Amino acid sequence: MIWDLHGHFSGVDGATVDERIARLMEYADRMGVERQVFFMGWPWSRDPTPEEFRKQNDQVLQAISHWHDRAFGFAYLNGRYPKESLAELERCVADGPMVGVKLWVSFKCSDRKIDPIIVRCGELKAAIYQHTWLKVQGNSPGESTPTDLAILARRHRSVPIICGHTGGDWTRGIRAVRAEKNVSIGIGGSEPTAGFVEMAVRELGADRVIYGSDIGGRSYASQLAKVQGADIPAADREQILGLNLKRMLTPILNAKGMKR
Amino acid sequence: MITDININLSQWPFRRLPLDETPELVEKLHRNGITQAWAGSFDGVLHRDVAGVNSRLANECGLHGEGILIPSGSVNPMLPDWQDDVRRCHEQHGMRSIRINPNYHGYKLNDPICDELFQQVVTHKLIVQLVLKMEDVRTHFPLMMVPTVDMTPLSDLIQRHPDVRLILMNNYNTLRGETLSKAAQAENVYFDISHAEQVGALEKITKSVPYEKLLFGSHAPFFYLEAALLKFKESELGETITRAIQFKNAERLLNEP
Ligand SMILES: [Zn+2]
Numbered sequence: 001m002i003w004d005l006h007g008h009f010s011g012v013d014g015a016t017v018d019e020r021i022a023r024l025m026e027y028a029d030r031m032g033v034e035r036q037v038f039f040m041g042w043p044w045s046r047d048p049t050p051e052e053f054r055k056q057n058d059q060v061l062q063a064i065s066h067w068h069d070r071a072f073g074f075a076y077l078n079g080r081y082p083k084e085s086l087a088e089l090e091r092c093v094a095d096g097p098m099v100g101v102k103l104w105v106s107f108k109c110s111d112r113k114i115d116p117i118i119v120r121c122g123e124l125k126a127a128i129y130q131h132t133w134l135k136v137q138g139n140s141p142g143e144s145t146p147t148d149l150a151i152l153a154r155r156h157r158s159v160p161i162i163c164g165h166t167g168g169d170w171t172r173g174i175r176a177v178r179a180e181k182n183v184s185i186g187i188g189g190s191e192p193t194a195g196f197v198e199m200a201v202r203e204l205g206a207d208r209v210i211y212g213s214d215i216g217g218r219s220y221a222s223q224l225a226k227v228q229g230a231d232i233p234a235a236d237r238e239q240i241l242g243l244n245l246k247r248m249l250t251p252i253l254n255a256k257g258m259k260r
Numbered sequence: 261m262i263t264d265i266n267i268n269l270s271q272w273p274f275r276r277l278p279l280d281e282t283p284e285l286v287e288k289l290h291r292n293g294i295t296q297a298w299a300g301s302f303d304g305v306l307h308r309d310v311a312g313v314n315s316r317l318a319n320e321c322g323l324h325g326e327g328i329l330i331p332s333g334s335v336n337p338m339l340p341d342w343q344d345d346v347r348r349c350h351e352q353h354g355m356r357s358i359r360i361n362p363n364y365h366g367y368k369l370n371d372p373i374c375d376e377l378f379q380q381v382v383t384h385k386l387i388v389q390l391v392l393k394m395e396d397v398r399t400h401f402p403l404m405m406v407p408t409v410d411m412t413p414l415s416d417l418i419q420r421h422p423d424v425r426l427i428l429m430n431n432y433n434t435l436r437g438e439t440l441s442k443a444a445q446a447e448n449v450y451f452d453i454s455h456a457e458q459v460g461a462l463e464k465i466t467k468s469v470p471y472e473k474l475l476f477g478s479h480a481p482f483f484y485l486e487a488a489l490l491k492f493k494e495s496e497l498g499e500t501i502t503r504a505i506q507f508k509n510a511e512r513l514l515n516e517p
Contacts, residue, residue: 011458027459030494135398136405169399171275191396191455192487194278194480216459221490222483229484231278 002224003035003242004028004213005129005162006188009042009063011216017041017063024216025070031220034242037212038063039074039102039129047106047142050084053077057092064097069259072249074100074129079107079114080142086116093126099252100127105140110148115155122159125251129186134167146176153180160248162210165189170196174203181208184244189214192222197230197240206236210244261503263296263510264289264488265389266429266452266477269320269329270302274401279481282324289328292485295507296328298389300359304334305394310345318353332357332389336365337377346377350384356514357387357427361394363409370413378421387425387513392434394482408434415442418449425450425513430479432456432465444469450513452477453505454488462495462505471501475510 007024014020021038028036041059045052053076064071075092077085092098101121103109109130121128132146133139146167153161159182166185167173170193177183185200187209200209213223227240246260253260267289271280279285280302289297299321303313314333321329333349335342335358349355358381367373381388393408400406411434418426425448428435432455435443443449454477456465465474478488492502 012460024459027494030496031490133398136400136402137398168396192484193395193399194482194484195275198278217457219457219459219461219491219494221461221494222457222487225484225486225490228490229486 001238001242001246002031002033002211003037003245004033004188004215004220005037005186005210005245006164006212007036007038007215008040008217009038009059017059018066021063021067021071025067027215027220028070031224033220035070035072037072037074037100037245039100040076040104046104046140047080048076048078050078050081050088053085054088057088057098060098061092061096068097072100073098074102074127076102076104077117079103079109079111079117082113082116086120089117089120089124089126093121093124097256097258098126099249099256099258100129103128103130105131105143107142108148109144110151112155114152118152118156118159118161122156125255127162127248127252128159129162129164131164132167132173133165134169134172136169146173149183150177150180153177153183157182160184162186166196166200170199174200178203184208184210184248186210186212187226187240188212188223189218192225192229194229197226198232201230201232201236201240206232206239207244209240210248211241261507262292262294262476263298263507264294264478264480265298265427265475265510266454267297267480268300268302268482269317272302272482273306277481282320282329285481286324286326286328288480288485290326292489294328294485296330296510298332298357299325299329300332300389300391301334304336304359305361305364308336308339310334310336310339310342311348314345314349314353314355318355331355332359334359334361335377336361337373338365338367342377343380346380346384346386350386355386357389359389359391361391363393363406368410368413369417374417375420378417378424382421382423387427389427389429391429393430411435411439414439418443418446422446422448424448425516427452427475429477430455440468444473449473450475450509453491454479454483456491460495462491462497466497466501471497471504472509474505475513476506
């Protein structure tokens with residue numbers, strides 16, 4: 001069973017989201033990916049205004065509307081606009097079909113201004129995917145590191161949070177979040193460097209490691225390889241490929257009466 | 261039957277990799293249907309005793325290669341008497357190809373030394389495996405940030421040396437636009453697929469590069485071998501193109517005079 005934490009509507013042709021999601025699902029079928037999470041539309045906006053993130057979330061809502069049995073949506077929010085982000089969380093998750101949120105690079109997640117969003121996600125049992133990177137050339141100004149995420153996680157110990165990309169440099173990223181037991185790592189969206197998943201399982205335990213691809217900019221092949229190629233027990237592989245995400249989403253899916 | 265033209269033996273300088281012992285790597289290759297692998301050495305990236313690196317590489321391929329490893333020696337033209345490394349690769353070790361890492365070794369593709377190297381390569385009938393990068397530049401060791409090889413001078417270099425059989429390794433996203441299309445049209449230039457990305461990566465790449473120019477390369481053990489293998493599950497290429505990329509193109513390249 002493969003559930004994929006991380007997908008976008010890029011890398012395929014198609015004038016509409018409906019066309020694009022249909023194309024993407026063909027690839028998902030080939031790779032045995034049963035469920036695919038999508039967030040953000042296009043064009044990319046690294047620091048979206050409320051109007052922009054609403055529009056992008058509309059694209060996701062439209063795309064998943066025909067794929068209830070296969071696709072999940074996370075709402076794209078921006079910590080720089082807490083009030084509007086909270087309202088969007090109500091619209092997309094509390095009152096809509098989405099089951100999580102995506103926070104990208106506009107606002108460091110260590111900043112307390114983001115707390116109301118995290119608290120509300122906790123109440124809604126919505127998954128939280130926060131992008132992180134550790135670029136040796138330096139992150140962009142609002143771009144969080146795994147250490148920023150650990151600071152956030154310490155303020156919200158009962159809320160599960162996903163450390164997106166594991167910081168890219170996973171040798172440091174894994175260490176940065178190791179002590180925060182409410183943090184899981186997303187392993188998608190980086191090169192398929194060998195040893196990544198082995199170290200993650202050794203240091204965090206398989207139950208804190210979640211497969212995702214970051215399609216269509218990445219391929220399913222390179223990202224699945226991290227798990228399918230790792231020298232880990234078969235039971236750990238199953239957890240990482242799907243069971244962990246399913247466990248995380250089960251409360252909100254149940255609350256919404258959605259198929260698991 | 262698969263020929264993997266992009267693997268490395270020995271140890272990556274910055275961390276241990278799961279399969280950096282040759283017998284374990286060879287076992288993994290065997291198990292996954294790799295019937296031939298062109299092996300460079302991680303040591304060739306930073307070591308200065310390149311003659312020693314290449315001797316160990318040739319020995320290791322003979323000792324643990326189980327008949328599937330073909331050594332591809334390193335050449336660093338910034339070292340004194342590098343010409344003798346080229347000669348030894350050919351004459352002493354019977355190698356068919358060499359690996360070059362211009363970014364780690366400190367020269368550009370339009371430096372005269374590169375022309376001299378390419379002339380030597382023709383003399384010794386060697387294939388050149390030009391490695392554009394080893395690792396994502398964003399995750400380099402902070403005191404050793406090595407930019408990806410600048411491909412701007414590539415078109416002119418190819419034009420000056422049309423006879424050099426050249427494989428561009430770890431090339432995805434580094435080659436774009438006119439440089440890519442010119443290289444794709446050049447008779448003796450090939451591309452490995454190790455870094456090809458986006459959903460359906462191979463379906464996409466075969467639109468910009470003729471499939472006769474694509475070679476199966478994994479960049480293992482730095483990358484999980486499965487990353488290259490699974491690309492063929494994700495893309496529907498048909499048998500002719502699959503066989504060409506997986507081994508026929510490499511076979512033809514190796515058997516050219
Ligand atoms: Zn992404």
